[in-house]
Amino acid sequence: MIDQLQALRDHALEELARIDDLADLEAWRIRYLGKRGELTLALRGLGSLDPSERPVVGRIANEVKELLESELTARRDRIAAMLRAQEIARQAVDVTLPGRSGPVGQRHLITQMLDEVTAAFQRLGFQIVEGPEVEWDRYNFEALNIPPDHPARDMWDTFYVEWSGRPGGMLLRTHTSPDQIRVMEKTRPPVRIIVPGKVYRYEAVDATHESMFHQVEGLAVDEQLTMADLKGTLVAFAHQIFGRERRARFRCDYFPFVEPGAEMAIDCHVCRGAGCRLCKGSGWIEILGAGMVHPRVLAGVGYDPNVYSGFAFGMGVERIAMLKYGIDDIRLFFGNDLRFLRQFR
Ligand code: DAH
Numbered sequence: 001m002i003d004q005l006q007a008l009r010d011h012a013l014e015e016l017a018r019i020d021d022l023a024d025l026e027a028w029r030i031r032y033l034g035k036r037g038e039l040t041l042a043l044r045g046l047g048s049l050d051p052s053e054r055p056v057v058g059r060i061a062n063e064v065k066e067l068l069e070s071e072l073t074a075r076r077d078r079i080a081a082m083l084r085a086q087e088i089a090r091q092a093v094d095v096t097l098p099g100r101s102g103p104v105g106q107r108h109l110i111t112q113m114l115d116e117v118t119a120a121f122q123r124l125g126f127q128i129v130e131g132p133e134v135e136w137d138r139y140n141f142e143a144l145n146i147p148p149d150h151p152a153r154d155m156w157d158t159f160y161v162e163w164s165g166r167p168g169g170m171l172l173r174t175h176t177s178p179d180q181i182r183v184m185e186k187t188r189p190p191v192r193i194i195v196p197g198k199v200y201r202y203e204a205v206d207a208t209h210e211s212m213f214h215q216v217e218g219l220a221v222d223e224q225l226t227m228a229d230l231k232g233t234l235v236a237f238a239h240q241i242f243g244r245e246r247r248a249r250f251r252c253d254y255f256p257f258v259e260p261g262a263e264m265a266i267d268c269h270v271c272r273g274a275g276c277r278l279c280k281g282s283g284w285i286e287i288l289g290a291g292m293v294h295p296r297v298l299a300g301v302g303y304d305p306n307v308y309s310g311f312a313f314g315m316g317v318e319r320i321a322m323l324k325y326g327i328d329d330i331r332l333f334f335g336n337d338l339r340f341l342r343q344f345r
Contacts, residue, residue, distance in 0.1 A: 001042075001049065001057050008038055009064045016068075016075055022083075025076060032068055039065055109344040110214055110333055113321045114196045117216050120240040124233060126194040126218060131179035133198055134161060137168050139178035144257040145296050152256045157202040159211075172200035176217035177257060177314060180293075183219065184301040189308050190222040196317070207329045214317035221293065221303065221310030227260075230290055230311035238266050238287065241324065247273075249284055258291020258312055270326070278326065285323055288315035 012032045019025050032039050043061050046054060107115075118128055137148075146152050148168070156174035179195040195217040203209040220229065235248045246266045253263040265286045268279035275281040290313035295305035318330050325344070327333075332340050 001045070001053070002060055005042060005057070005060055005064050008032075008042065009067065012038075012068055013071060016071055019075060020079060020082065022076070022079055025072070025079060029072055033065070033072070039068065106342070106345050108333075109321055109325075109341060110317055112344065113317050113324075114214060114216065116241065117237075117315070117317065117320065118194050118196050120237050121194040121216075121218060121233075123240075124236060126192045126220075129179060129183055129193045129195050130197055131173075131176070131182050131195060133173055133200070134170055135173040135178050136170060139181050140171060140173050140175070143181040143297070143300050144177055145294050145300075146256045150256070159200050159202050173197075174201055175199050175314060176215040177312070179217060180219045180257070180297070180312060181301060184221065184298075184303060189303065189310075190220075191310070192220045192222075194218050205331065207331065210318070210330050210334065212334075213330070216315055216317060218313045219293070219310060220312075221298070221308055223308060225292075225309045225311060227292060227311070230262075230292065230313070233311070234264055234288070234290060234313060238264075241320065242266055242269055250290075253289060253291075255289055255291055257294050257297050259294045261289070261291035264288050264290055264313075269323075278323070287320065287323065288313050290314075 012028075016028060019028055029037075031037055034040065039061070043065070046058055046061065049057060118126075122128065140156075140158075141153060142148070158174050159172040161170040161172065176195045176197050176199060179193075179197075183191060183193050195215075197215065197217075198212055199215050200212050201209075203211045205211060218233075220233070231248070231250060238246050238248055246269065249265045249267075250262045251265070253261045255261040263286050265284040267273040268276060268283055268285050270276050270278045271283065273283040275283050279285050290311065293310040293312050298305045298308060298310070318333055321327060321333070322330065
């Protein structure tokens with residue numbers, strides 16, 4: 001019986017040493033220490049022994065049982081530690097792997113275009129100024145030599161904030177030109193400013209008209225500024241935005257706050273002047289309005305028109321972007337379609 005117990009112990013320990021997962025360990029426990037396990041059955045067999053042998057065999061049997069139980073616990077702890085180590089190894093982060101990048105935003109094409117246009121003028125010494133989008137009639141029209149009931153008001157379809165039946169109240173500015181006045185009222189020449197911003201028009205929206213869009217206004221006032229300064233400045237600007245090889249054309253145009261007034265066109269960068277769809281066959285593309293500041297506008301802000309002269313210009317930023325990138329519908333800018341916007345990173 002003692003030999004039997006020792007053989008059972010040796011065999012069980014040998015098996016235990018090879019076990020390395022919890023399911024096998026449990027099977028081992030059931031096999032040796034379970035209710036019908038080998039050791040349990042052996043212990044039950046004690047009853048049939050001669051009473052004189054019982055104490056010795058019983059003690060040995062209990063020693064074997066305790067040994068198997070403590071070895072079982074030790075093995076279980078080892079296996080648990082091993083599994084924990086494996087799990088930690090599995091979760092380890094390889095810090096040398098490249099990270100996964102999240103979605104990154106970008107500036108809207110119009111914001112980029114505004115920056116590009118204003119930067120071009122900043123290089124020429126112009127300073128950025130911003131003004132209010134809700135504006136007085138006086139700044140939007142009157143101080144710009146557009147009196148109440150003057151037919152020139154028909155050039156701008158206006159959102160009036162309050163309409164008493166007579167001009168004079170507040171409105172959403174129809175252009176950035178009012179900031180010419182706001183700046184001149186506050187400063188003395190020389191003035192060299194650029195005004196980017198939103199403007200509003202009461203428009204039927206279509207491929208080339210929006211009720212909100214962006215303009216960049218420019219103004220320079222000093223002694224002895226001439227049309228040559230206007231042309232030099234605007235040609236330098238067009239070269240920066242549309243390419244060094246662009247040629248410019250200036251023709252007479254009418255704006256109440258300039259005299260003479262002009263429109264500037266560049267030769268079409270798609271067909272190089274030959275005539276195509278973009279330039280509607282003419283070879284030329286209008287990009288902005290400009291002119292020499294009207295003496296009445298200068299006098300209105302207290303600048304002596306006999307001493308000072310200036311030039312001004314204004315352009316639609318959406319139009320510049322449409323020409324530069326061949327975009328054929330202004331509504332695309334504000335449709336919030338990422339497939340469109342992401343093309344302009
Ligand atoms: N404010 C004009 C418009 O919105 C554009 C313009 C034309 C601005 C001539 C100027 C200018 O400063 O000289 O149509």
